[in-house]
Amino acid sequence: MPLISPRALAIVVMLLIAPDSLANPQELPAPEAWAALERGDASKASAIFRDALDRSPDNAILHYGIANASLGLGRTDAAIASLKKAIERNPRFVEAMVLLARVAYGAADLDLAVRSLEKAAAILPRDRQLAEQLARWKKESELHQGFQTRPGARFNVLFEGPAQRAIGDRVSAVLESAYVNIGKQLDTYPGLALEVILYSNRQFQDITRAPAWSGGGYDGRIRLPVGNALRSPQTLDRVVIHEYVHSVVRTAAPTGVPAWLNEGLASHLEPGDKTWAARVLKTSPERIRLEDLVDGFGAMDAGMALIAYAESAVAAGLLMERLKPQIGPFLQLLGNGHSVDQALSRHGVQPEAFYAEWRRRVGIRDDAR
Numbered sequence: 001m002p003l004i005s006p007r008a009l010a011i012v013v014m015l016l017i018a019p020d021s022l023a024n025p026q027e028l029p030a031p032e033a034w035a036a037l038e039r040g041d042a043s044k045a046s047a048i049f050r051d052a053l054d055r056s057p058d059n060a061i062l063h064y065g066i067a068n069a070s071l072g073l074g075r076t077d078a079a080i081a082s083l084k085k086a087i088e089r090n091p092r093f094v095e096a097m098v099l100l101a102r103v104a105y106g107a108a109d110l111d112l113a114v115r116s117l118e119k120a121a122a123i124l125p126r127d128r129q130l131a132e133q134l135a136r137w138k139k140e141s142e143l144h145q146g147f148q149t150r151p152g153a154r155f156n157v158l159f160e161g162p163a164q165r166a167i168g169d170r171v172s173a174v175l176e177s178a179y180v181n182i183g184k185q186l187d188t189y190p191g192l193a194l195e196v197i198l199y200s201n202r203q204f205q206d207i208t209r210a211p212a213w214s215g216g217g218y219d220g221r222i223r224l225p226v227g228n229a230l231r232s233p234q235t236l237d238r239v240v241i242h243e244y245v246h247s248v249v250r251t252a253a254p255t256g257v258p259a260w261l262n263e264g265l266a267s268h269l270e271p272g273d274k275t276w277a278a279r280v281l282k283t284s285p286e287r288i289r290l291e292d293l294v295d296g297f298g299a300m301d302a303g304m305a306l307i308a309y310a311e312s313a314v315a316a317g318l319l320m321e322r323l324k325p326q327i328g329p330f331l332q333l334l335g336n337g338h339s340v341d342q343a344l345s346r347h348g349v350q351p352e353a354f355y356a357e358w359r360r361r362v363g364i365r366d367d368a369r
């Protein structure tokens, strides 16, 4: 889920909370904290907001501010608690309600997301975007209410009917072993139970609006289209593990992981044939630079996406080679706000040498630009 930029938030707050008295973001409480958020320095922002809250514990905007800082630090639970406080103190704080809804949705708490967006929509009944989002989430919630659950300590698998029970059993078994295998490779073991939802192919498209080439999704819970899954159980296993890696990466680093690393690890750690990436790159002349693979591949067509995944898998493989077994601590550095280059250097890997070797492996000539 993309985070709203602090600047956009500050401006929205300014316009909607106090349109007359707040002429610019400088007049928000704790302006240095907002400036720190804008620079991406969430820990500094958090400290300043905390100080300001000590003096004005009932200021809704400060609670909203610290929630944003918590999100920047990957602390979802703290952000949810602060947003609830902001709304308690200002029951018409629409931006806090919308943000709470989005954060709750990302944390797989669909009930809280729907409740929070309902409150916002009641205040702004003519906002079409809000109404559409609310309708989509309600539809999703209703669909899930008709599903059965195969509960477990680590994974709750939801599926629609008896026909999918066998798929649910297989998915559960694959996940239980991935918990151990992937956990060992990334040195990370999620503590909270993960929701895994099995859809018909049509339901999956409706709910996720994922590109047609997508075989599954992770957005706080794993979503899988399983229409004909048992015809090709190896493909099912591969997709399940791919999506599970995303949830492990998010446990290690809730923010700060570029798409090439996230998708790269998920692709590299899939079971089965490891030569596909090399084959894709051999048969395709196109290349994408790593800096263009930071924000996700959802907008690409199938051909470009395949190249993006292949290049990312090569990068993740190289990284694991260089860092093993330090990949878990490496990811945690990213989650704590370090850049990839800083985290590489901390682990004794020279960023330029790493990128040069990656370019060599994917076949980008150093003089090509």
Ligand SMILES: [Zn+2]
Pocket (backbone or CB within 6 Å): 242, 243, 246, 262, 263, 266
């Ligand atoms: Zn993926």
